[in-house]
Amino acid sequence: MAAVFDLTLDCADAQLLATFWKSALGYVDEPPPPPFATREEWLAQFDLPEDDSADDGAWLCDPDGVGPRLSILKVPEPKTAKNRLHIDIRVPGHGGPEERWERIRVEAERLVRAGASVRETVDGHHLVMADPEGNEFCVAAAAAV
CATH class of the missing domain: 3.30.720 (Signal recognition particle alu RNA binding heterodimer, srp9/1)
Structure with a gap:
């Protein structure tokens, strides 16, 4: 059986890229994992820095469940070179x-x-x-x- 994988994009503005990639791929916001009702609830279980928020990440999925999930996460450093994976x-x-x-x-x-x-x-x-x-x-x- 093949491994299941997700793709992750580092970024400066997770919500901007989430909007773009939802449009580009036809993806939707992935619901938070059970038993959590919201992403904020889910993130609260982690010991995140005070200035991190739910808007610093976005989790997208193929509504038909076929394509890989896409995580978009804010990072402090800028993009400096060509992607090695695209x-x-x-x-x-x-x-x-x-x-x-x-x-x-x-x-x-x-x-x-x-x-x-x-x-x-x-x-x-x-x-x-x-x-x-x-x-x-x-x-x-x-x-x-």
């Missing part, structure tokens, strides 16, 4: 290369409106983009089945 957003659909490229372009435009930026275009194949805090990700067509 997310690839795969745009679904069928068709020829031109149709797939058009779907990629349309999705990239939607993500730019949500706060992303385009870093590099590999014509006909994928776009390298960055979220509002500069974390790199790619937009490409889903593999044909």
Whole structure:
């Protein structure tokens, strides 16, 4: 059996990135683990510094339970280099290369409106983009089945 894994993004503004990644991936806020009713309740069990708050983190999940969970956590240091691991957003659909490229372009435009930026275009194949805090990700067509 394969291991279950989560992805974690370090950031300066967890709520800003949570809003972006919910839009980008179609994810939702993950409920707090039982028996806790709120994230604040859950966080209260940890010995966190006084200036930490529930807004310093966000926990997202795929509403269908298929994709990995995404934790977004505030850290004090800024991003200083290219990500060693990044997310690839795969745009679904069928068709020829031109149709797939058009779907990629349309999705990239939607993500730019949500706060992303385009870093590099590999014509006909994928776009390298960055979220509002500069974390790199790619937009490409889903593999044909």
